[in-house]
Amino acid sequence: MPRVQNLTDLELMLLLATLRVDEAYGVLIAREVERTAGRRVLMGAAYNALDRLEKRGLVTSTVGDPTPERGGRARRYFRVTPKGVESVKQSRRVLEALWTGVPQLREERM
Amino acid sequence: MTDHAPPRLAMTLLGRCFPHDDPLTGDLIEEFATGRSRTWFWRQVLTAAGCRGPLRVRLAGLGALVLLVGPVIGYVGYVRALSEDTALPRLVQRLTIEEMGRSVLTDGHASVRLDGPLVDVTGVLERVIQETGVDARRIPALYVTTSFQVPKFGAVFLLDPSVDAGVLTPGERVTLRCPVLDSRVSQSLCVVVPE
Numbered sequence: 544m545p546r547v548q549n550l551t552d553l554e555l556m557l558l559l560a561t562l563r564v565d566e567a568y569g570v571l572i573a574r575e576v577e578r579t580a581g582r583r584v585l586m587g588a589a590y591n592a593l594d595r596l597e598k599r600g601l602v603t604s605t606v607g608d609p610t611p612e613r614g615g616r617a618r619r620y621f622r623v624t625p626k627g628v629e630s631v632k633q634s635r636r637v638l639e640a641l642w643t644g645v646p647q648l649r650e651e652r653m
Numbered sequence: 654m655t656d657h658a659p660p661r662l663a664m665t666l667l668g669r670c671f672p673h674d675d676p677l678t679g680d681l682i683e684e685f686a687t688g689r690s691r692t693w694f695w696r697q698v699l700t701a702a703g704c705r706g707p708l709r710v711r712l713a714g715l716g717a718l719v720l721l722v723g724p725v726i727g728y729v730g731y732v733r734a735l736s737e738d739t740a741l742p743r744l745v746q747r748l749t750i751e752e753m754g755r756s757v758l759t760d761g762h763a764s765v766r767l768d769g770p771l772v773d774v775t776g777v778l779e780r781v782i783q784e785t786g787v788d789a790r791r792i793p794a795l796y797v798t799t800s801f802q803v804p805k806f807g808a809v810f811l812l813d814p815s816v817d818a819g820v821l822t823p824g825e826r827v828t829l830r831c832p833v834l835d836s837r838v839s840q841s842l843c844v845v846v847p848e
Contacts, residue, residue, distance in 0.1 A: 587701025
């Protein structure tokens, strides 16, 4: 199994949310995390985490055109790279490996 | 500008902290327009500035500066306050004679209780720290605040070495001198040995 740097809880959620929505940018990613995971996301913290992920090559970003409803500010669209997808899968494998064989969790398994 | 425009001051702060981070600002404006509260906007801006912007560096630098300079300023400030003509009589009025007398009779010194707003606060904090077992060194703000205890210890008044503490009689007036103040002004404190 290739060694992949662990993702934090927030990083994993952001990656998954980015994969789930089309044309993912800050607002949509934060809303998706909030809607599916029930976790309120602070935009500054989300951008911090996304910057880290970009430095690690797990996401890429492109800046769109400015729009009036955003006060003339542009959107920054994020896309998960193949390395990012592999990282998410790896996180899932790790969690499932930890999950397996724990009697107390057997009934709760999805 | 509509009624639901983002707080102007918060927008200014955003502009100052993130002059080149339009997407973050745009996201906050867009989300705010969906009906988020001004409190929500402020929380987003402040946390973004704290965890992401240059303010993070500035706050860290400011914290370090306060940590280093704070106790020194506190000490100097307190000594200066004691040196003023009006400060000492006010302090004397607040002295606990019983505590001072016991100290004078046994050790030849009196740990003068400098009751004042600053010492009151630090005294309470000190007690909280003792009872909760919090390591104040891990909380810079707390550490700085409790460091203001330093002048309290600096204001120990000493009995004149020529006086034998063992022969003092109740009701006798003795003069105590503060070594810290002596270096700046000639300051002494006259107390009555308790019955």
